[in-house]
Amino acid sequence: DVKVTQSSRYLVKRTGEKVFLECVQDMDHENMFWYRQDPGLGLRLIYFSYDVKMKEKGDIPEGYSVSREKKERFSLILESASTNQTSMYLCASRVSRGGPSYEQYFGPGTRLTVT
């Protein structure tokens, strides 16, 4: 079974703090993704990575950065947390962008509250 784990289920941070969200997958997947999910807006892509050391902006990258130094780990960084970044953050991984398997496997999510 594919397993995607996220470092925290719940996190409370203060405005202006630097926040690190970690995601680890154990299936040697090439592609990894960070989304945020808000009521009525669905899942929105923040950043993604098709391979180690690679990163690309998604639809809402402002205020975020990412790091992928190892294949299994993809980190999301909030440089200076703001209240509008209060959300559910979901990490996902996928075998690759090509080939027959496009299924994305999601981690359990991190509910971040910025006060």
Add this chain to the structure above:
Amino acid sequence: RKEVEQDPGPFNVPEGATVAFNCTYSNSASQSFFWYRQDCRKEPKLLMSVYSSGNEDGRFTAQLNRASQYISLLIRDSKLSDSATYLCVVMDSSYKLIFGSGTRLLVRP
């Protein structure tokens, strides 16, 4: 206009009912389509892929209409355990998934 649009519901149906969800997408170049299921406070999980010829998996049937750019999901003989949010998902030309906001289904006894 959203790239993938769904009726948010909720659809409230009795056990045993048949229920159908529709979804429309705006990019005619989209190639791959999926339905994901998300239980309350859980992560999304793939329910089924959607093929041009239509496909069935037990009580679930998915259809794709490329000319009208819509995707449907039919659930027959609804079970209480089908209560969840169903996400319509489209893959764009750069292999990224675009998610709809989801349709909420409540199956009552």
